[in-house]
Each structure stands twice: as C-alpha cells, then as structure tokens.
Amino acid sequence: MAKSPPLTSQTEDFPRWYQDVVAKAELAENGPVRGTMVIRPYGYAIWEAMQQEVDARIKAAGAQNAYFPMFIPMSYLEKESAHVEGFSPELAIVTHGGGKELEEPAVVRPTSETIINASFSKWVQSYRDLPLLINQWSNVVRWEMRPRVFLRTSEFLWQEGHTAHATQADAATYALRILTDVYQDFMVNVLAIPVLSGLKSPAESFPGAIRSLCCEAMMRDGKALQMATSHELGQNFSRMFDISYSDQDGKLVNVWQTSWGCSTRMVGGLIMAHGDDKGLVVPPKLAPTQVVIQIVRDGEGVTEAAEALKRNLTDDQIVGQIDVQKDDQRGTVEASKILIDNKTSVSFGRRSTDWEIKGIPIRVELGPRDVEEGVGILVRRDTSEKTPVPLQELPQKISATLQIQQQDMLAKASMRLEDHTSQTTTLEEATEQAQEGFARIPWKTLGVDGEASLAAKGVSVRCLLREDNTTPATLDEPNLIAVVGRAY
RNA sequence: CGGGCUGUGGCGCAGUUUGGUAGCGCACCUGCUUUGGGAGCAGGGGGUCGCCGGUUCAAAUCCGGCCAGCCCGACCA
Incomplete structure (x- = not known):
C-alpha cells in the first residue's frame, strides 16, 4: 500500500516541488510558445478569487475600470526615454497585419502607461477633472529569457492602475494608499501572506518612475517574491504626453501621476508561501472550494x-x-x-x-x-x-x-518571515544571511555601491523600510533599513 | 547570447554502443473484486521514434544538415 510520495519534497528540490504542485494540482501547464502558460480551471478559479478581492479594494479606493488596446504605436513607447530603455529588450513587436507590412510597428503592451496617458491627455483639461483614477484588467507581454510558470511568463494577466493628480503630494498619498489599502490588505488578510511594504532602491525602480513602492513576501525557501508594486511617476509621462490642466488661477500645469499593478505571479507566491510537501495550501478566504x-x-x-x-x-x-x-x-x-x-x-x-x-x-x-x-x-x-x-x-x-x-x-507565515530575517551591520554579513532569508542592513552602510556588489552574489535589495518597518516617503529619509535577499 | 543536456504513444523513460521492423511505468477504455490514506487482477486502444537528406536488402539505431525544448549564467511583474 505504501507508495512513494506524489510530490518531490521541498527540502529535496524546491523548484521541482513547485513544478510538481503546479502540474498535479492542475493549476497550469506550458503553452506551445516558449514562456506562455495555459491556466487550467482550478488555477483560474484561484486567480478569479484574487481578482474579485483586489478589484473590490481598487474600487473602494475610488478607481474605475476601463479597457485600452493591446497594440501600442511604437512611437508612444519611445516618448519616455527611461521607459523605452527599460522595456525594449523584452518587447514583442507586430510588424505585419492583414498581409501587409505596417507603416508603424505596433508593440504588444508590456504595460500601458503610454497608451493610457495618450487618452489622459484628452480627458484632462481642468483641475475639476482631477484626480483621474483608472484601472484595467488585462494581459501583457514581456518576452522573458527564462520563463517560469506564474512567476515569470512571457504573457501574464494583471491589473494596472493609472492615475493623474493635481499635486505631487496627492499622487504620493494615493500611491501609498493603493499599496497599503489594496495590496497589503489583500495579501495579509486574504492570502495570509505577510509582506514588507517598502520603497524600491533606485536600481530596482520602475523605468520611468521617480519612486517605486512594493510589497515583498518571503517564500518557504527563504527567497523573496515581489507581489505588487505602486509607482510615483512624477511628471515624466505628463510632460511627454502633454497631460495638463488649467488650475484655479487659469495657469496650465502638468499632472502628477501614479501607476500600480499585481499579476498572476501572486498565484506562484501563494504556492510557495504556504505550500508544503503534501501540495498547495489555500487560505480559506481565497479558496474556490473551502x-x-x-x-x-x-x-x-x-x-x-x-x-x-x-x-x-x-x-x-x-x-x-x-x-x-x-x-x-x-x-x-x-x-x-x-x-x-x-x-x-x-x-x-x-x-x-x-x-x-x-x-x-x-x-x-x-x-x-x-x-x-x-x-x-x-x-x-x-x-x-x-x-x-x-x-x-x-x-x-x-x-x-x-x-x-x-x-x-x-x-505561521509571519513567524517564518521573522525567523528568517536577521539584523546585520556589514556587507559581508548581509550577503551571508541573505542565502537563507532576508538580511536587514542600514541603507547608508550599504549604499548604491554595496548594492552593486551584492548583485554579483545574486543578492538584491528587496526594499527600503523605516526602522519601525513602515514605508518611507522618500529615499532621503535618515536611518533607512535595506532588506536584502535572493529573489525570484 | 555563452556553457551543459535532451528530442521515442497524453506524461516520464528504456532501446542507439554492436542496424533486423518499437517496449516499460503512469494515465486511458472494458469487466470482475475492492474502497477508513495514491487499490488488485484480467483483457484492450493509442507511436510514420523532432524534421530533411544520405548509406544499406533493411535505420529509432550509422553519416550530414536543420529545428525545437530543458537546465546553469546576464534581464525581469
């Protein structure tokens, strides 16, 4: 009667265990084109449950759903230099349609800042139009070198929010509100996954953002997974796309913007944060079948x-x-x-x-x-x-x-996070501790140079926190703590 | 794109060294017996062996070319 266990154990081979769970729980399988995935009914039911919870929170934060085209004129992406530099290596570009070569290549959206902002520039005229709070649920394509089901696929499903505000302060407040009231609240209270809500280092920030916030979670093998991000875009896009409004004094002013998203990657996070040697463990509030x-x-x-x-x-x-x-x-x-x-x-x-x-x-x-x-x-x-x-x-x-x-x-997950996080004071110590989990090190000790040397050892800065674990407003705050670890 | 490996029923593999007309496990179908922790037995269906060419009486196997995928590195929600 005794059979060999249905799954590879986590300690034996964690990546293999992950693949076993994805296959045997009937969550997903690889698509015919490299890096694509077929999400099977049970996996999709889990995603739908996530969508439902996240969508309700987004609406509670005042944003409305809309839909924008999947094809973006190449020239749109090129308007914001950091943005196009960040994304061009992984773009899928359509050059032919209807049997003819297109006059202008169409990019399959890797994210929708540019095309949405093209609409925003038409929609925003007056301070009375602000804030403009838009969200869309869609697929996006980023041609990945090394795909992994749910965690890094060439096409994935997500939600992306895009907003325009009259002031920088309003935009900053909203970016943080989304991070805490939508993402963090969902992850902690529905997914039962504790997250660190912090600020990205400049090297890890979104291409085109002035600041990136994130929720980072720890998987059961001690590695980090970014579960969601929320960015302040400053006026980088509003200048390029000419999104401006007349203020109360009749002066023409560019808007301040945010963008934020979470994706099917969360399904991978769910598997790796709670799963055990018997398989997936779905928290009751999320479970399609309880x-x-x-x-x-x-x-x-x-x-x-x-x-x-x-x-x-x-x-x-x-x-x-x-x-x-x-x-x-x-x-x-x-x-x-x-x-x-x-x-x-x-x-x-x-x-x-x-x-x-x-x-x-x-x-x-x-x-x-x-x-x-x-x-x-x-x-x-x-x-x-x-x-x-x-x-x-x-x-x-x-x-x-x-x-x-x-x-x-x-x-249990919170305890695991705590047990696998250590306080460190030197770069060497942090690098060592990061092999087993997270290491905390003063950001001023680490710095941009230290970050580069960590990268050589496969360790990255996951986020920057205040000493009391709250989310910093800017990189300039004193006494910031860098949380470093190996990441998916 | 650099390094390593692999292409054989749905999945995982053996067979290739030494050419002889394709096999195993799982899954599937039928029947019977089972059911308190991945059931057993019997029977059955399914593969132009990644593609193209060559050698040969004969190629999964030998030779040449091409293609695809996986793993390890740089990029990434």
Missing part, C-alpha cells in the same frame, strides 16, 4: 448525511458564498465553495491525496461507520489534524475552523 465532504464509502444514509450537511452549510451561509448548483457527470459540484466528493469508484486514499494537493482547506470524511456514530471527521489541510465532530455541530465547527485556519496560516 470544504469537501468526502464520502468514504457509500452506505446506509451516507449520501443523505452529506447532502444535509451541505444544505446546512449553505442555508446558514456559514461558508459565506452562495452555492451554485451545477452537477456534472461525475456527480460532484465543481462550481461551489462546498463540494461533495461521492466518486467512490476511486479509492479513498487517492481522492484524499488529490484534495490535499489542491489545498482544499477542510475535508469532512463521512462513511457508514461515522453516520452510525453520528459524526463526521473534520480534517484541516494546514495542520492535517483530524477531529470527529457530531453531525449537528459540524456547520458551526467548520465555520470556526475556517476562521482559525485563516489566522493560523498568517501567524
């Missing part, structure tokens, strides 16, 4: 008990989502937060393993023996803890456990 009621073996009253339990869960809205009934041929309920697994033609062990690989937060084992005893076996994915619970108490117990699991996952 509970699987697993019929161990059919028998007297088992199916009825499972259905009753499901009804109780949805009727009480305990799980928090309206149940969409959609039976498929296999008799499971795929489009639901609660799923009955009655596929008893497949062995119990196989089904248990499959749900674990997918990281479903709670499994309830229900068999003839349990029904006779009037219990269900509640199994937590994060701890593997099994508890027999009387059937009538199960809905409340499940609800409580989902909440506890959400908190525990964040607590």
Whole structure:
C-alpha cells in the first residue's frame, strides 16, 4: 500500500516541488510558445478569487475600470526615454497585419502607461477633472529569457492602475494608499501572506518612475517574491504626453501621476508561501472550494448525511458564498465553495491525496461507520489534524475552523518571515544571511555601491523600510533599513 | 547570447554502443473484486521514434544538415 510520495519534497528540490504542485494540482501547464502558460480551471478559479478581492479594494479606493488596446504605436513607447530603455529588450513587436507590412510597428503592451496617458491627455483639461483614477484588467507581454510558470511568463494577466493628480503630494498619498489599502490588505488578510511594504532602491525602480513602492513576501525557501508594486511617476509621462490642466488661477500645469499593478505571479507566491510537501495550501478566504465532504464509502444514509450537511452549510451561509448548483457527470459540484466528493469508484486514499494537493482547506470524511456514530471527521489541510465532530455541530465547527485556519496560516507565515530575517551591520554579513532569508542592513552602510556588489552574489535589495518597518516617503529619509535577499 | 543536456504513444523513460521492423511505468477504455490514506487482477486502444537528406536488402539505431525544448549564467511583474 505504501507508495512513494506524489510530490518531490521541498527540502529535496524546491523548484521541482513547485513544478510538481503546479502540474498535479492542475493549476497550469506550458503553452506551445516558449514562456506562455495555459491556466487550467482550478488555477483560474484561484486567480478569479484574487481578482474579485483586489478589484473590490481598487474600487473602494475610488478607481474605475476601463479597457485600452493591446497594440501600442511604437512611437508612444519611445516618448519616455527611461521607459523605452527599460522595456525594449523584452518587447514583442507586430510588424505585419492583414498581409501587409505596417507603416508603424505596433508593440504588444508590456504595460500601458503610454497608451493610457495618450487618452489622459484628452480627458484632462481642468483641475475639476482631477484626480483621474483608472484601472484595467488585462494581459501583457514581456518576452522573458527564462520563463517560469506564474512567476515569470512571457504573457501574464494583471491589473494596472493609472492615475493623474493635481499635486505631487496627492499622487504620493494615493500611491501609498493603493499599496497599503489594496495590496497589503489583500495579501495579509486574504492570502495570509505577510509582506514588507517598502520603497524600491533606485536600481530596482520602475523605468520611468521617480519612486517605486512594493510589497515583498518571503517564500518557504527563504527567497523573496515581489507581489505588487505602486509607482510615483512624477511628471515624466505628463510632460511627454502633454497631460495638463488649467488650475484655479487659469495657469496650465502638468499632472502628477501614479501607476500600480499585481499579476498572476501572486498565484506562484501563494504556492510557495504556504505550500508544503503534501501540495498547495489555500487560505480559506481565497479558496474556490473551502470544504469537501468526502464520502468514504457509500452506505446506509451516507449520501443523505452529506447532502444535509451541505444544505446546512449553505442555508446558514456559514461558508459565506452562495452555492451554485451545477452537477456534472461525475456527480460532484465543481462550481461551489462546498463540494461533495461521492466518486467512490476511486479509492479513498487517492481522492484524499488529490484534495490535499489542491489545498482544499477542510475535508469532512463521512462513511457508514461515522453516520452510525453520528459524526463526521473534520480534517484541516494546514495542520492535517483530524477531529470527529457530531453531525449537528459540524456547520458551526467548520465555520470556526475556517476562521482559525485563516489566522493560523498568517501567524505561521509571519513567524517564518521573522525567523528568517536577521539584523546585520556589514556587507559581508548581509550577503551571508541573505542565502537563507532576508538580511536587514542600514541603507547608508550599504549604499548604491554595496548594492552593486551584492548583485554579483545574486543578492538584491528587496526594499527600503523605516526602522519601525513602515514605508518611507522618500529615499532621503535618515536611518533607512535595506532588506536584502535572493529573489525570484 | 555563452556553457551543459535532451528530442521515442497524453506524461516520464528504456532501446542507439554492436542496424533486423518499437517496449516499460503512469494515465486511458472494458469487466470482475475492492474502497477508513495514491487499490488488485484480467483483457484492450493509442507511436510514420523532432524534421530533411544520405548509406544499406533493411535505420529509432550509422553519416550530414536543420529545428525545437530543458537546465546553469546576464534581464525581469
């Protein structure tokens, strides 16, 4: 009966473990063109859950969704010099269309600052038009040398926000608001991933930005992953695209801008921040399926008990989502937060393993023996803890456990981040500590030169923080701390 | 673009040294027995062996050319 484990263990080979999880949890697979990916239904359901949460927060921050074209005139990109320099190595360029060579090549958007700002210049005339707060959900293309599913693909899905403000202060405030109220809040409270919200060093800043903010997370192998960014663009684009308005005194002034984004890379971050040797672990608040009621073996009253339990869960809205009934041929309920697994033609062990690989937060084992005893076996994915619970108490117990699991996952990840972060005072020490996790070192000790020498050893400055871990407003603040580490 | 490797059913691989007409595991289909931690047995379907050319009675195997992909470096949400 004992089989070799379905996945490579994390300690044996972390990258291999990652690929195993992506494949066996049916999240994604490689597309036919190098660097592209097919996002499978379960992976896409996770992305949709992320979208829903992020989108709600973006709207709460006052931005509206819109959509801009995927094709951008080459000349637009060339208007901002740092911007085009930063992106030109990875552009996909369309030179032919309709069987003819195009008069001007069209760039497939690597990001949409330029094309959106071309519209902004038409939309903004008066101070009354400001702030202008726009977001779009789209795909973008950056031709990557070394792609990795979810983490670095040539085409990826994301959201990009673009805003125009009357003053620099207003733009700065908004960039920070997005970072904390949208990204950080989502990551901490939904993904259960603690993040460092800081300022990028000049070397790591976005091409065309005057300042870049970011949320950095630590993966279980101690490496860093940038989960989201928020930039202050100053007037770099508004000057080039002539986005100006008449102020209250009738003077013509250029706007101050921000842009910010998060992508399908977060799915990779989710896998690597919480996953264990049994597979993915999805936090309850994000999980497309929160509970699987697993019929161990059919028998007297088992199916009825499972259905009753499901009804109780949805009727009480305990799980928090309206149940969409959609039976498929296999008799499971795929489009639901609660799923009955009655596929008893497949062995119990196989089904248990499959749900674990997918990281479903709670499994309830229900068999003839349990029904006779009037219990269900509640199994937590994060701890593997099994508890027999009387059937009538199960809905409340499940609800409580989902909440506890959400908190525990964040607590565990926070502890891991703390345990793998060390205080250092010298460059040598920081380089060494960064092999196992994050190292904190005074930015004035490190400096731009120190940053360059770290880069030679595969270590980079992930972000700059104040001593109390809050986000600095500018690079000029005294006593900034650089957090350095190896990054994806 | 520099260095290493690999192309054989859906996936992972053996076979290539020494040419003889394609095999294994997983997955899939059918049936029976199973089901409390990746089930067992029996039967079955599926591959012009990356592409083009050459040598030969005969090429997955030998020779020449081309193409693609993977891993390690520089770039990156």
